Amino acid sequence: MAEEKELRYDPAAIEPKWQDRWAADPNMYAAEPHSGGKPKYYVLEMLPYPSGQLHMGHVRNYSIGDALARHMWMRGYNVLHPMGWDAFGLPAENAALKNNTPPREWTLANIAAMKRQMQRLGLGYDWATEVTTCLPDYYRWNQWFFLRMYEKGLAYRKKSKVNWCPECATVLANEQVIDGRCWRHEDTIVEQRDLVQWFFRITAYAQELLEGLDKLEGWPEKVRIMQRNWIGRSEGTDVEFGVENRSERIRVFTTRIDTIFGATSVQLAPEHALVTALAADDAGLREQVAKLLDEQKKAREAGDIGEIEKHGIPTGRFAINPYSGELVPIWVANYVLSDYGTGAIMSVPGHDERDFEFAKKYAIPIRRVIAPADPHADQSELPFISEDGVLVNSGDFNGLSCHDAQSKLQEIAKSKGFGEATVTFRLKDWGVSRQRYWGTPIPIIHCEHDGIVPVPDDQLPVLLPERIEITQQGGSPLSKVSDFVNVTCPKCKGPAKRETDTMDTFVDSSWYFYRYTDANNSASPFAPQTAQYWFPIDQYIGGVEHAILHLIYSRFWTKVMRDLGLIKNDEPAQRLFTQGMVIKDGAKMSKSKGNVVSPDDMVARYGADATRMYALFAAPPDRDLDWQEDGVAGVSRFLGRVWRIVMRYAPAARAGAQSKADNPQGLALKLLRKLHQTTAKITQDFEGRWHFNTCVAAIMELVNDIQAADAQLAAGEVPAPVMHELLQTLVLLLAPFAPFLAAELWDELGGEGAVLRQPWPKSDPGLVKEDEIEIPVQINGKLVSLIRVPAGSDAKAIEAAALAEEKVKSRTAGKTVAKVIVVPGRAVNLVVK
Numbered sequence: 001m002a003e004e005k006e007l008r009y010d011p012a013a014i015e016p017k018w019q020d021r022w023a024a025d026p027n028m029y030a031a032e033p034h035s036g037g038k039p040k041y042y043v044l045e046m047l048p049y050p051s052g053q054l055h056m057g058h059v060r061n062y063s064i065g066d067a068l069a070r071h072m073w074m075r076g077y078n079v080l081h082p083m084g085w086d087a088f089g090l091p092a093e094n095a096a097l098k099n100n101t102p103p104r105e106w107t108l109a110n111i112a113a114m115k116r117q118m119q120r121l122g123l124g125y126d127w128a129t130e131v132t133t134c135l136p137d138y139y140r141w142n143q144w145f146f147l148r149m150y151e152k153g154l155a156y157r158k159k160s161k162v163n164w165c166p167e168c169a170t171v172l173a174n175e176q177v178i179d180g181r182c183w184r185h186e187d188t189i190v191e192q193r194d195l196v197q198w199f200f201r202i203t204a205y206a207q208e209l210l211e212g213l214d215k216l217e218g219w220p221e222k223v224r225i226m227q228r229n230w231i232g233r234s235e236g237t238d239v240e241f242g243v244e245n246r247s248e249r250i251r252v253f254t255t256r257i258d259t260i261f262g263a264t265s266v267q268l269a270p271e272h273a274l275v276t277a278l279a280a281d282d283a284g285l286r287e288q289v290a291k292l293l294d295e296q297k298k299a300r301e302a303g304d305i306g307e308i309e310k311h312g313i314p315t316g317r318f319a320i321n322p323y324s325g326e327l328v329p330i331w332v333a334n335y336v337l338s339d340y341g342t343g344a345i346m347s348v349p350g351h352d353e354r355d356f357e358f359a360k361k362y363a364i365p366i367r368r369v370i371a372p373a374d375p376h377a378d379q380s381e382l383p384f385i386s387e388d389g390v391l392v393n394s395g396d397f398n399g400l401s402c403h404d405a406q407s408k409l410q411e412i413a414k415s416k417g418f419g420e421a422t423v424t425f426r427l428k429d430w431g432v433s434r435q436r437y438w439g440t441p442i443p444i445i446h447c448e449h450d451g452i453v454p455v456p457d458d459q460l461p462v463l464l465p466e467r468i469e470i471t472q473q474g475g476s477p478l479s480k481v482s483d484f485v486n487v488t489c490p491k492c493k494g495p496a497k498r499e500t501d502t503m504d505t506f507v508d509s510s511w512y513f514y515r516y517t518d519a520n521n522s523a524s525p526f527a528p529q530t531a532q533y534w535f536p537i538d539q540y541i542g543g544v545e546h547a548i549l550h551l552i553y554s555r556f557w558t559k560v561m562r563d564l565g566l567i568k569n570d571e572p573a574q575r576l577f578t579q580g581m582v583i584k585d586g587a588k589m590s591k592s593k594g595n596v597v598s599p600d601d602m603v604a605r606y607g608a609d610a611t612r613m614y615a616l617f618a619a620p621p622d623r624d625l626d627w628q629e630d631g632v633a634g635v636s637r638f639l640g641r642v643w644r645i646v647m648r649y650a651p652a653a654r655a656g657a658q659s660k661a662d663n664p665q666g667l668a669l670k671l672l673r674k675l676h677q678t679t680a681k682i683t684q685d686f687e688g689r690w691h692f693n694t695c696v697a698a699i700m701e702l703v704n705d706i707q708a709a710d711a712q713l714a715a716g717e718v719p720a721p722v723m724h725e726l727l728q729t730l731v732l733l734l735a736p737f738a739p740f741l742a743a744e745l746w747d748e749l750g751g752e753g754a755v756l757r758q759p760w761p762k763s764d765p766g767l768v769k770e771d772e773i774e775i776p777v778q779i780n781g782k783l784v785s786l787i788r789v790p791a792g793s794d795a796k797a798i799e800a801a802a803l804a805e806e807k808v809k810s811r812t813a814g815k816t817v818a819k820v821i822v823v824p825g826r827a828v829n830l831v832v833k
């Protein structure tokens with residue numbers, strides 16, 4: 001029996017045993033009280049959507065986070081490492097429709113299945129802090145936050161354009177519109193409808209969200225760039241053109257006020273108020289505008305409004321340039337959008353690519369008003385886009401640089417009252433209304449008498465009704481539940497109707513990581529002092545696909561909570577790491593490609609340790625990983641080698657547990673050096689570089705060295721205390737990557753307590769430094785000997801050492817050493833005659 005155990009690594013025997021032990025010990029992965037005096041470390045992986053099955057991308061994400069958490073536990077930190085479920089969303093409704101299972105049941109069953117998978121993988125989460133966003137104990141706080149935001153004017157309603165499927169009678173998300181048609185009704189063209197929707201005023205924080213990015217040095221630069229572009233700040237000028245013979249004014253925004261003398265037309269969106277007014281008594285114009293509007297609508301529906309073929313019509317009216325008094329024609333154009341900016345632009349074809357194209361097409365004058373600053377540059381080519389120029393054909397402003405002209409023209413606009421310097425953002429307010437069932441009900445009541453009435457706090461949560469029919473047709477399912485809809489107005493006590501929109505699920509994920517710190521609080525979303533202890537998150541880990549929406553919304557939410565006085569931090573996460581994708585045969589894993597590798601299969605075949613360790617070993621964590629089953633098998637064989645080595649020498653190691661080796665020499669010293677070098681490398685990697693693939697490779701090298709010395713180890717050439725240090729440290733180094741094997745071997749070595757509670761090994765700088773190096777000595781091109789010299793020896797010292805070496809001495813005896821060539825650190829060549 002003993003013999004058999006010694007030889008065979010069997011994860012199927014080891015892993016379930018430890019799964020049970022860890023599950024039975026609620027303190028195993030629990031955070032400690034804050035009073036413990038340890039430094040805190042909050043490591044967080046993005047919470048999954050409970051689809052029912054972990055995929056390899058999850059396994060990779062969680063293997064990275066778990067290795068880090070385990071390492072930090074061993075470094076003596078008080079670690080918070082939680083997990084939860086982003087559990088609202090449309091798939092649950094689709095499943096309900098398909099399988100006739102209520103969304104809640106479907107979701108909770110999926111959560112249970114995925115939690116089993118996570119436990120099988122040995123991921124060290126504190127399940128006492130688990131957060132499930134579809135349960136009322138969580139979503140009541142979404143409602144509470146909604147009300148606080150409503151009070152502060154940060155939640156509001158407005159009419160906006162939505163994708164509407166007439167067949168579904170509901171709003172579709174952009175992803176549900178495929179080639180302009182409904183994803184469920186291939187023959188139905190999705191319409192654009194104006195609908196009153198709820199919004200969060202994220203734009204109130206646009207500037208702060210932008211500036212905060214500079215301080216997020218622990219975030220990947222690519223994520224910060226994506227957020228900067230998404231926020232899209234541009235500085236410019238709002239300026240008003242008058243309208244000849246009318247009282248209206250046309251407000252335009254331009255980033256290039258310095259080119260305004262080159263404006264040869266003003267272009268309005270078909271829905272601009274002035275167009276409506278002009279068309280009211282001009283049937284011909286009305287008809288043409290309707291056509292432009294229709295083109296615009298179709299382009300929007302096809303999702304390529306940016307690519308629209310530009311059409312326009314002159315209205316026959318003129319706008320007045322506020323600086324020059326020049327009359328320029330007013331056009332209506334299909335590429336100008338009423339919901340972007342002011343719905344009007346000044347067209348400067350001499351200095352703008354798009355305006356140039358339009359002017360060419362309709363023979364609108366093109367005028368140069370900026371000349372290149374460089375006198376040798378081509379003075380005739382238009383459009384000239386650069387701001388490195390001086391004004392020409394611009395009246396009193398001729399000769400000014402673009403930059404100076406901008407400030408000068410802004411000053412004039414301001415003093416004369418027809419404009420001002422402004423900043424605009426690309427960022428739009430966050431539309432949170434969904435005409436869906438499986439989401440957080442918006443805590444608002446509509447009363448004919450009182451208008452919008454917030455649900456009083458003491459009536460929260462507004463519970464999502466459970467037994468309801470989901471048809472995905474005829475609008476919001478909640479609107480058909482009369483118990484839900486018909487309520488008493490909290491103000492006038494008269495009959496009123498509940499809001500039937502639910503919240504975007506990005507609301508759920510905007511603050512879930514605060515709830516982890518105090519998941520069972522029933523009086524508030526979390527206790528401020530608890531959040532203050534844990535925040536900001538020390539390390540957040542997830543996919544780069546969340547670089548924009550989730551990671552901007554959660555930054556916004558943090559700022560709102562700060563302004564509500566709940567927290568003190570400005571940003572949710574100190575450091576962010578975005579791992580690469582897991583691909584197979586060069587393509588993203590997907591059911592349709594048939595290249596999905598199931599984590600369960602891998603665990604069944606090779607064990608959880610090998611699966612996790614492969615996910616870390618196969619590629620640097622920030623790069624894509626091409627899944628190769630051979631590779632998993634290879635890691636499994638490696639763990640088998642570790643198993644056999646430790647089992648074979650465990651008795652010797654245990655014998656050395658109580659003493660320390662004095663002055664180890666030879667093989668013992670060589671192995672200790674390798675051990676301490678490996679420890680130093682892995683420790684350093686955990687501190688920032690995160691090249692876990694090379695960490696695993698370093699452990700493999702160490703194990704190779706031990707294995708290569710097998711005969712000498714068997715002969716007892718290495719003292720027992722060194723064997724003890726060697727094997728015990730090897731197991732500790734493996735613990736973040738292969739926790740099951742490490743736990744088992746720790747026991748075998750007679751280690752006390754859980755491996756996770758052991759201090760992380762320290763490397764001895766004296767041993768880490770390679771203080772002697774070997775240099776080959778050649779005589780007349782033939783290798784004669786190897787000499788050992790202190791690292792860093794100079795050529796003279798190496799030459800002396802070479803000439804003093806016994807074999808060299810005997811080969812040169814009685815001969816003349818004509819020449820000695822030393823390549824320091826590399827080789828010595830003697831030319832002997």
Ligand SMILES: [Zn+2]
Binds near residue numbers: 166167169183185
């Ligand atoms: Zn449809």
Ligand SMILES: [Zn+2]
Binds near residue numbers: 448451489496
């Ligand atoms: Zn009322």
